[in-house]
Amino acid sequence: MTDADPVRLYRTVRLIRRFEERAVELVHGGQIVGGIHPYLGQEGIAAGVCAALGADDVIAGTHRGHGHVLARGADPARMLAELCGRITGLNAGRGGSMHAADFSLGVLGANAIVGASGAIITGAVWAHRRRGRDTVGVSFFGDGAVNEGMLLEAFNLAALWRVPVLFVCENNGYATTMPVAGAVAGSITGRAAAFGVPAVQVDGQDPETVRVAAAAAVDRMRAGGGPELIEARTYRFDVHHTFEHVVRLDYRPPDEVTRGRARDPVRIQGERLSDVDRAAVDAEVEETLDAAVRFALASPQPDPADALAYLYASGMTARTGGG
Numbered sequence: 001m002t003d004a005d006p007v008r009l010y011r012t013v014r015l016i017r018r019f020e021e022r023a024v025e026l027v028h029g030g031q032i033v034g035g036i037h038p039y040l041g042q043e044g045i046a047a048g049v050c051a052a053l054g055a056d057d058v059i060a061g062t063h064r065g066h067g068h069v070l071a072r073g074a075d076p077a078r079m080l081a082e083l084c085g086r087i088t089g090l091n092a093g094r095g096g097s098m099h100a101a102d103f104s105l106g107v108l109g110a111n112a113i114v115g116a117s118g119a120i121i122t123g124a125v126w127a128h129r130r131r132g133r134d135t136v137g138v139s140f141f142g143d144g145a146v147n148e149g150m151l152l153e154a155f156n157l158a159a160l161w162r163v164p165v166l167f168v169c170e171n172n173g174y175a176t177t178m179p180v181a182g183a184v185a186g187s188i189t190g191r192a193a194a195f196g197v198p199a200v201q202v203d204g205q206d207p208e209t210v211r212v213a214a215a216a217a218v219d220r221m222r223a224g225g226g227p228e229l230i231e232a233r234t235y236r237f238d239v240h241h242t243f244e245h246v247v248r249l250d251y252r253p254p255d256e257v258t259r260g261r262a263r264d265p266v267r268i269q270g271e272r273l274s275d276v277d278r279a280a281v282d283a284e285v286e287e288t289l290d291a292a293v294r295f296a297l298a299s300p301q302p303d304p305a306d307a308l309a310y311l312y313a314s315g316m317t318a319r320t321g322g323g
Contacts, residue, residue: 003051004215009207010269011281012047015288016067017266019076020238022289023066023083027242031297032083036097039067041205041237044265045170046071048210049138049230052218058106058124059138060117062170063098065110068140074102077292086299093302094310115145118154118167122227126163136164136221138214144175146184146191155195155227164221166214167192167229170204172236173260177251192229204232205263208272235260 003009020040026032039046046067050059053072061068069079074090082089082100089095090102101109108124111117121137128135145151146169158165169188173180189199202213210232217228237260239245270278308318 004211006208006269006272007277007281009047009051009211010266010273010278011285012051012071013043013207013266013269014281014285015076016043016046016070018285018289019070019080019292020066022293023080024238024242026080026084026293026296028245032097033085034096035242036066036083037064037241038236038238039064041261041265042170042172042234043067044207044269045168045204045210045232045234046140047265047269048207048212049140049166049168049214051207051211052214053106053136053138056106056133057136057138057218058108058121058128059140060108060120060124061110061140062114062117062142062145063110063112064142064170065098065100065140069100069102069107069110072102072105072107074100074105074107076288077295080289080292081296081299084296084299085302086296087302088295088299092310113150115141115148115151115154117141118145118151118158118165122154122158122163122165125165126157126161129163134222136166136218138166138168140168140170142175143169143171143173143180143184143188144178145169146188152191152195155192155197155229158227159195159197162224162226164225165227166217166221167197167227168214169229169231170234171231172234174236174240174252176240177249188231189229197227197229199229199231201231201233204234205265205268207265207269235263237261237264 020038027035050071078090083097085093087093090100098110098112101107117139121139125135125137192199203209311318
């Protein structure tokens with residue numbers, strides 16, 4: 001089921017890169033309220049992993065989740081409208097940057113709770129398997145999640161019940177501003193190994209390397225294997241959150257940032273294409289995102305009268321509180 005087409009893989013990393021850059025511009029322009037956590041620099045992980053999945057597989061992401069949603073095939077226009085809080089967004093503007101979901105694509109949501117994706121995906125895939133489906137799931141999380149009890153419990157249950165979940169740690173070296181070396185004793189792959197979960201470390205800046213590792217893991221899991229973990233070593237090119245563009249936190253040495261940015265997943269994958277193919281993809285992505293920005297900004301704002309809608313699955317409308 002894996003998509004090994006280098007052109008399509010390049011399109012995904014380029015789309016995520018330019019989407020994020022456009023989104024940062026909209027934050028600065030005030031159209032996206034509250035800011036975002038940019039995925040800049042980590043595009044190769046979402047692109048490579050999602051290229052290894054089938055149509056019926058499921059994923060859950062993190063607060064830095066735009067790349068996961070886009071790599072799974074979500075409409076960039078509706079995703080951007082979601083970030084802008086418009087009713088045409090993937091979730092009618094109610095999920096925003098950190099909670100975007102598209103169940104039709106198996107995207108069970110980005111999540112602002114650190115490590116929550118592990119529990120969500122383990123439960124969802126277990127339920128699918130109980131129904132006789134060969135669904136595989138992916139839980140994306142950062143290095144800051146590996147000390148969270150909820151994630152470790154997900155490792156334990158997935159291993160005990162042999163739930164086919166691919167745990168993908170996007171290790172960008174920092175949990176917000178805390179260097180991973182000062183927060184994680186032992187190793188990240190060792191966390192998984194403690195539960196009998198096979199784990200590998202890969203170069204997260206190379207989309208094709210990620211795809212190959214993910215495809216091999218997915219094939220083993222779909223054939224009856226239990227969970228596996230990939231630690232993808234990466235580097236966050238931009239800030240943890242766009243508020244840093246204002247407050248200018250100083251926690252990463254300039255020379256480290258320069259070294260980290262030198263290995264660009266968009267460039268790495270782009271060099272596998274001809275100049276003609278790369279230029280065609282770049283132009284198509286720009287047209288797509290030009291249209292996405294126009295769509296998002298032209299879309300209606302939510303009606304305050306509907307603020308209590310969607311609270312219940314039955315469609316029942318909540319009553320306002322008493323005086």
